[in-house]
Amino acid sequence: MENITPQLYTLLVFMVIGSIVAIETRNLLSAVISVSAVGFALSVAFLFLGAPDIAITQLVVEILVLIILIRGTILLDNTAVELHRDTLAVIVTLIFFGLILGFGAMIFGSRGFPAFGEPLMSVSRVYVMRGLPETHAANIVTSVILDYRAYDTMGEATVLFGSILGALALLRKDGKVAKKEVVPA
Amino acid sequence: MNLVPLFVAIPLGVAFLIPMIGIWWKKSGEVLSTLSMVALSVMALASIGAPAVVHHMGGWVAPKGIAVVADGLSVLLLVAVNVIGLLCIIFSLKYMKEYTGLPKYYALFMLMVAGMNGVVISGDLFNLFVFLEIASIASYALVAFGVEADELEAGFKYLILGSVASVMILFAVGTVYAVTGSLNMADVARTISLDWSGPEMNPALLLAAALFLMGFSLKAALVPFHAWLPDAHPSAPAPISAMLSGVVIKSLGVYAICRVFFNVFGFAATSPTSVIIANSMIGFSVLSIVVGGLAAVGQWDLKRLLAYSSIGQIGYVTLGLGVGARILATGESTALAALAIFGGLFHLVNHAAFKSLLFLSSGAIQTATGTRDMKLLGGIREKMPITATTTNLAALSIAGVPPFSGFWSKLLIIVAVVRAGHLGVAAVAIAMAFVTLVYYVKLQRNIIFGEVGRNVENAREVSAAMYVPLIVLAFVCVGFGILAVTQPAIGERMLGPARDVLLNGAEYVKLVLG
């Protein structure tokens, strides 16, 4: 019964700092690498939280995200010069920030929201207890995604199929066969 | 054996097949998607009036597995999605000839249809999110399908705002799961009505409700969240604009709002949360009606005018539903709530018909004349009589001229609003109905009548594949208007079951969990 809270807080603070760097740095390569560092920290956090499946997936996806972002975009243009700051957007977001934090303090401390470390598990108790005898899969997460909720996973595969198809459609050479005169709006 | 999952399985199968076969057989997209859309439309029309069915995916009964539910509301949306999808596919056969990469277009189109059907029949919150993502991702790619600079930019904007909406919805799903321990809508509804329908407010559920409302309003383009729509709808190819305005914003936005709030959260008379939700729905609707209507007046780009008009008209739909919700939440007369909801749903169907007709017409006009700038158009009545007539009918209908269908649905909504005592809201709704009339008169004068414009001189009527869907939709617009007055029983048969689903939110729990 080890207490994971200190490790978790360390990782979370690291993630917040990494995100600040990623958001504020002028160099896009640094931004992408910082955001990937956040992703790897997230993967470690998943490991602490008892989710090795997710940790593996997050790790490999993170590698791919890093490669795609660097090869796809950074090699083209590396600096993000902000010509002028959009003060209105900043102010609006800060107000939003304050509201959410206040609201969050109200919600996450309330009786209606289960405290950290005490999930309700009203449906998932069945998965945990009956998962192995009913599906014969020792990994309960797999039994959930590929048997109890296989329909969702088909949706997930379809999302990936659709987005790859969309990306290929957007990357084709020319959009139209013969160009007509298009009057701009 | 019930066939509900086929509404998802057929379009998905076709979407997976098309890119594979498309390598060898270039026409596969056209043939397969037309055939499957015909089958889907027939299935959807056949299920009107059938009793509600529940299908437990994988044989795992409801809270454990995913339930798929086709009740009155779902069937109504299924009919709208599949019939308009079929007409848009037929229109695409000719219209999309000028684009490259057609197998990808048809595959993405089928994915979009599959996603919308999946959203509409889903009985599980997370499953709803997944299919919403399928439909959204396909529509992001389709908006930018022409890969011109402004299309890409509109697509990117849509993609960014859509991702924000998705994150909000997922966050809300997580919060609901944390509070209730379940994802099945009926199970969640039961837990909420047992534990949290009293006067004590659960702030976590309020947060979830707010996030759901914001996320789905982004998908439905209600006003504070509408920034993507006026760019995305004009930039897309015409059949996609017709799908987006006609059914996508309704099935991903309005339908999801209805399902989540009426059936899952429920508008219990004692809960303070439900009044807050209903009031914000009315607020967003009024804002949409005003902003969409006023912005449309100033537009000279035909499709952009139609896009702004969509914002305003969606506002009318949610106004009807929101007023109905408020009446349920304050526990006043159920008959009045029924009237408001009926009006909202009727306007939803009407808008699906006439707005897709208008967008398809704009596509036909653009193909024939090469422009959609209203200053360069005019007098198409002489050169393109069929398109001109159908456009005219749709414009009259959407502007709310009696006896066309748009008039009756707006009338029902406004009567319900007045009788519910929201006189200020009713005044705004009536005033903006006249503004609608103004911009459609502008459209008529500048496109259909008037002097023959520069680009119209050499225009010819479009081919049959393009005008047949226009004629069908025009008949629907006129038919609804006439039937609404002469044969109320047919309207009741179409919309009654859907209204009852929203009116008796608790029935849903009994239906799914038995």
Add this chain to the structure above:
Amino acid sequence: MKGLTLIVKTITDFVVAFIVVFGAYIVLYGHLTPGGGFAGGVIIACAFILLMLGHGKEVAFSRLGERLAHVLDSAGALAFLIIGWIGFWGGYFFLNVFGRGEQFRLISSGMILPINIAIAFKVGTSLFIVFAALAIFRRRSFRSMIEDELS
């Protein structure tokens, strides 16, 4: 110049085989240990992407043809759907009609293993395709700029 230096190429050749085997392990044992079709598929895709980064796209495509990759992409998704259809024949969509087998064995738990393999094919090929498409597009459209950068 195609690809990177000789050292990188040699090591890439050597490592890719191990990565693919590891990915296959993750896929096949998805129902017994952490992992599954998706994670394994991404690992396999990473192996091919490594090949492409090391040797240039021609070598990567010679190992997995472009057209074949497209077909496998669709086929993987289709196989998943067909497994769902088979269950539909038994009364419910995605009904697990395959024999469940003995617990804790590789060949067990019915449709989970075939679905994992289908997902792995789908994910592996589609991520490879999209990466190749990004690289090809970049080379086609920004050739002059990239050559400046490399020289």
Add this chain to the structure above:
Amino acid sequence: MTVYFLCVVLLTMGLYCLVAKKNIVKKVIGVVIMDYAVNLYLIIIGYKTGGTAPVVEPGMGERALERFVDPLPQALVLTSIVIGLGVLALMVSMCIRLYEKHGTFDMSQISKLRG
């Protein structure tokens, strides 16, 4: 409780990046950060104090099963990660297509359309 709080902070930072930054790659990074925040939130919801990974080993009794963390949010997060990856691929392809058209990643220079 503070854990949830930090998740929300991360989410808001992603949103800030999305709204305030003009560079479209930065906007993509904002979306990625928001995805992280939501995934972490879902996993934290399912965490049980002293919990173990939900993988059954031969000979595990009822007591051991009781200690498993909630598997359902993990299934959701797996799906959510994949969706995030798909959206990212689509976004990156749009970005480089936009770069090809305009020669810049700056949204204020790209933007011609009026919303």
